[in-house]
Amino acid sequence: MTTTRKVIIIGSGPAAYTAAIYAARANLAPLQFIGLQPGGQLMLTTLVENYPGFVEGIDGPPLMETFKKQAERFGTEMITEDVTAVDFARRPFTVSAGGESWEALTVIVATGAVAKLLGLENESVLMGRGVSTCATCDGFFFKDQNVMVVGGGDSAVEEALYLARLGRKVEVVHRRDTLRASKIMQERAFKNPKIEFIWDSAVEDIRDPEIGRVTTVALRNLKTQALSERPVDGLFIAIGHQPNTELFRGQLELLPNDYVKVEPGTTRTSVPGVFAAGDVQDFTYRQAVTAAGSGCMAALEAERFLEATHS
Ligand SMILES: Cc1cc2nc3c(=O)[nH]c(=O)nc-3n(C[C@H](O)[C@H](O)[C@H](O)COP(=O)(O)OP(=O)(O)OC[C@H]3O[C@@H](n4cnc5c(N)ncnc54)[C@H](O)[C@@H]3O)c2cc1C
Known part of the structure; x- marks a missing residue:
């Protein structure tokens, strides 16, 4: 001492x-x-x-x-x-x-x-290159582009509403078929024409680390196990x-x-x-x-x- x-x-x-x-x-x-x-x-x-x-x-x-x-x-x-x-x-x-x-x-x-992350390999490779944990920080980089938000709580809905003011389209991916967010936040999001929900789904992969930016997100439907791909420019992880x-x-x-x-x-x-x-x-x-x-x-x-x- x-x-x-x-x-x-x-x-x-x-x-x-x-x-x-x-x-x-x-x-x-x-x-x-x-x-x-x-x-x-x-x-x-x-x-x-x-x-x-x-x-x-x-x-x-x-x-x-x-x-x-x-x-x-x-x-x-x-x-x-x-x-x-x-x-x-x-x-x-x-x-x-x-x-x-x-x-x-x-x-x-x-x-x-x-920030809690999904644990995918490409998530850390593309962090700051299309993957973000903060809409206030990075939303501006995706002005008039298509973005996706992962999560179902208040912060995910807040991020989606913020991004909807800047972007063309916001898809919210959630593992369940209902949100955990407060009723008032849910209502605001459901009413927003730029926000769409993809239920019962999880992010399986993020592409494309080879070109150093986000181009596509691969999703798995957790009920049917079906895989699908969505073209997006930015992915916001909002899981806490x-x-x-x-x-x-x-x-x-x-x-x-x-x-x-x-x-x-x-x-x-x-x-x-x-x-x-x-x-x-x-x-x-x-x-x-x-x-x-x-x-x-x-x-x-x-x-x-x-x-x-x-x-
Ligand atoms: C990807 C990303 C992008 C962001 N972009 C922006 C942006 O554009 N603009 C903006 O304003 N904000 C941005 N943010 C948010 C911003 O980074 C945080 O709000 C800010 O860094 C918080 O600062 P802090 O000093 O509280 O702690 P932190 O930045 O969290 O730093 C805490 C530090 O303390 C260290 N530490 C923890 N435990 C111990 C210990 N036991 N002993 C010694 N050291 C310890 C940690 O290792 C860490 O280095 C971003 C965040 C992330 C994750």
Whole structure:
């Protein structure tokens, strides 16, 4: 165990790096655990066109490299390890990684979330090249084209309604013959002339990795086992997200959907001195810019907490 840090940040997406930039510039000498796969969800995508400041857009990986360099420039100390345990029951808090432990007066949790995927080989090959998990992010690339949405819950229907405003036709593929989405969302989707439903069906394959874009989706009817092919330009997987919160179970109050519970309008968790920023606590907006915004909030709240308790 080394000296007690003022702030430890866990994660390396837009929320964590922004928290690091603010904490470092406030002289809090942050220690950031960037994990074994640093950079977060934007490492999985190509062009990001809605992050302010980049007129022509920027690919996800160089954007995240820029975030990292900016946090390093102000002296953030980074450790390329996954945090494996935390103890928020005693103060100072303890954070463990790679067989070692560190103490901290405040902790910023920014471990993000992962979009659930279908598990098909071509899905990851074509991710960011026609396959997407975010209509708000990528719908614009499919303006006036044919797209397909996979899923049957509220988020699938929301994605379909959003895409219907931009595209020519939206097909929603669902494994069952009824939706799980709320009645009001269902009614909106059923009324929309651009949205069609393909029931009792699952995606069997996505083509064409050889030319690096989506051309066709192969579907299997789960009742008849019949195979069919649909020509589409974009495939949106909307079968849910999983926040990276397993580490915090029993340490922080979680919501029934496993997201970290924060006081509305703040990043304060159930433990004073522990703050949560980005997609780990946000199941509504899920955008890089909102994650970065809440990373800023977390750093400012940590700074104020330290001023009130340790000055
Ligand atoms: C394919 C795709 C395309 C997208 N396109 C856009 C877009 O165009 N525009 C936009 O605004 N948003 C986009 N998004 C959404 C955006 O990526 C997320 O909203 C944003 O990345 C959330 O940031 P975050 O900082 O909360 O966490 P994340 O980006 O999820 O990053 C969290 C990081 O923390 C690390 N971590 C987790 N557990 C630990 C641990 N125990 N120890 C250490 N590190 C840990 C993870 O490995 C990960 O690197 C896209 C998402 C995806 C999946």
